[in-house]
Amino acid sequence: MHIGWLGQLGTPWIQRRTVSIFSTKNGDIATNAYDLDQGDVNIIADLGLDVYRFSIAWSRILPIKSSQGTHTRTHAHKTYAHQSFSVKWINLELTTFHWDVPQALQSLYGGFLSPRVGGLIIETILFKNFGDRVKFWITLNEPLSLSESGHTLPYLAPGRCTIWGNVDRTGGDEGIEPYLVTHLQLLSHAAAVDLYRQKYQELQGGIIGITLNSQWFLPFRDGNEDDLKAAEIQLDFTFMRPVTFGDYPDTMKERVGERLPSFTPVEGRKLERSYDFLGLNYYTGSFTHFLDEGYVPPYPSYVTDSGVNFHSLNSRIFFFFLYIYDLDEGNPFGRSWTGKLCNYHIAGVFWLQVYPPGIGDLLNYTKVAYDNPTIYITENGNQPITHICSESINDTVRIDYTEDHLCCVLQAVDEYDVTISGYITWALTDNFEWAYGYTNRFGLYYVDYDSLTRIPKSFSRVVQRSDQQGS
Template sequence: MLSLSHIFLFLLVNISVVEVLGVDKFSRDDFPPDFVFGSGTSAYQVEGAANEDGRGPSIWDSFSHSGKMHGDDGDIACDQYHKYKDDVQLMVDTGLEAYRFSISWSRLIPNGRGPVNPKGLQYYNNLINELSSNGIQPHVTLHHSDFPQALEDKYGGWLSREMVKDFTAYADVCFRNFGDRVLHWTTMNEANIFVKAGYESGFLPPEHCSPPSGTNCSRGNSSTEPYLATHHILLAHASVARLYKEKYQDQQHGFIGIDLFAFWFLPLTNKTEDVIAARRAMDFQIGWYADPLVYGDYPDVMKKYLGSRLPAFTNFESNLVKGSFDFLALNYYGMLYIKDDSSKLNMEVRDLDADMAIGLTAIQNDISVNKFSIEPWGLQELLEYFKQAYGNPPIYIHENGKRSLHNSSLEDEPRVNYLHGHIGALLNALRNGSNTRGYFQWSFLDLFELLGGYESSYGLYYIDMDDPDLKRQPKLSAHWYSHFLKTKGVSSDGFIKLEKNLTSFSHAHFSQ
């Protein structure tokens, strides 16, 4: 859309006059009282108990057991299935106001359709009750990269329209049983990355790919399947949202949305073709989902470049998808610099990366010249973009965190500085009119990372996976976040100030 292009160019041109460095000192009281701060995990990454109490296999069980995660899997993970009471108490000690987690479709309805597993139902009721009784808001995601293997085997999962019906029935079970205590529902986590990793490159389940994108998959079509899966995901999200709004919302008074992964893209140079390429990257990353949700159709540039490979909405479908959310959620970690590479459009067979016609992969990996950046102001610019391009919808930051190697060092100063910088940038965005409603640090615990197994870490709390008791140990970032959440009316200027005051925090206080 021409108007959105003008907005994007305006943001780039005026970036120097926007306060984007973040605030140095701030406190919890600088944020609105109804703004919520929390942390998050997902079912396969923390629950464990993969073969207990009637849980069925998910696509992640099949994938991790194939040995493609360096021998790591989520069979035990953090064992939150058995340790949820201790973990909720740890959340209370930390000062979390909300906990974002996902429901395992495979635990609740093992075959994806049919009978509900009473043990799975009991577990999620227990977890939600424990959170609610301790004053912690449950924010629930229905699909966090995993779905029952039975549905992949039966009809190909998200490549089939049957998934819309089964996902809606699964959501109905969740709304009916948990909606009296859950006010915030997210249908899909990182829908755009889920289809890219699972249906284009195939390096994550359900492992669909074809050349040129991937060569190690036994099935798939990288040129068409990401777009087909996305189409069905959008229809399923809209179906679930309509179900909630028509059947449950008046009684339960909750909200429903969808989660997207987002980089903030900047042109590598000020050349016109690079500026246009950065805008195109935003359309393919964010507009792919946000345009149908806000405007009822895919971005014009996608329709132009993809032709018949991009599914078309009927009028009924367009109206169903348009406006089918109460909030949008974003997972944000950093920025990427984009270079135009329109030569990719001449490829005989194109995948999603080639369709974008940008230099992305090489630049992302070119850390030595700082083409990939975790500067906090990128988050502020991303929120400004949503304000200008999509009418300033309610937004939750569902994931924001810094990766480190998984080791026993509890002195994670870089993570402290990362969190301090990004929360400060978020405060700037709010002061500039952003309609952001909450922030969730990723992740609460060191867990099974979907991009690195147990080799990488984002957690506030360290877990030695070789320890039979899986003891949770607070890192410096846990102390900092707790200090920020609990110390009302006192400015936080990050690591330096906290370092001088750690005497008031003891590792014993947080240890379980």
């Protein structure tokens, strides 16, 4: 999140209690990219990047009434997109929704728990005002995060969950709400794609897609059929099959039952092949472990419905959200990666196990399972282990991470004939990383949050040299 101050017209990420954010701070200012946009555009130009991916906060677009009166900044944002990115070779990739439901809509309707929010005409505003400049559209970014984490966990906005950790007393039903939010996001996506294709695409000449959470899953126990099945189930849940084939996977229907909403025939047809390209955000891999058949959760929950427990590859702990398995000391995984892979435990954040082969496996799986879509890697990145500026800017771990992942992407193209049309690293600058606040630093540029000064990291110079060499 790179925003500037929105006053009373922000989102739950800005206005909800900071106890739910790891750094005990909020996103009032963040990197203030809205006001410091020209400097950031100069950075993009200096690096020689040809694509910049960004999103527009609904709070800046929708005319929502508040104590300050009616708030609309469509014209200001249009000026931002046109003037700031006047360098014509910068291709803009605009995401229409990245989790930030305006606080007014969250308070009035419960956000995406209501079809009134999912059915808003925000895309009409964006297509109409930005379509002459934007040729790559993404309807939703990581919708699973809003559905699952935002409605089963207390620290991701809006922080609704059934019982445990509900520090903000937001209420919730994690056996129902994640599926309702998923359903309404899918319908919103399908409606936006249909609108763009019917009214704007031929005239504006752009393409439209969706960006999904993605990682690769490995069975926890080698050769164990249950754990292998668990990995397959994790790959099956939740969004990819509906946007490709127009319906939820059979595994979801079987395991969730009547709590899973259903699509009408018309809705299913709109969802089917509802993307020109598929965006995949890949950072890490996880081990999967099938829950014992005899386990009965204390209450229905999205996180137990799959019957799968999973955890970071670099952790001895299963992060199962109702209880925790503590594994034996030493190396419980029985893995001995070859060559350079032995160093892949190095990451600056606990949930990220550096596993480059996973991106190649994921690309091949996606090609085979979903009819060879055109794929963009829309996020991929790592952060330094330290947050000290003088050490953080020398991010050799990030350089190795990116080079290794790109090698695996190219290998997937050569060996599996996967259709890859672009790669975007996360992110241009350090920023407010949602529930992690300012504790994560994924940027090409280090940000001093007191002065908002941008300082280039080593990886930024590698990117610049690569562009100059045409590689």
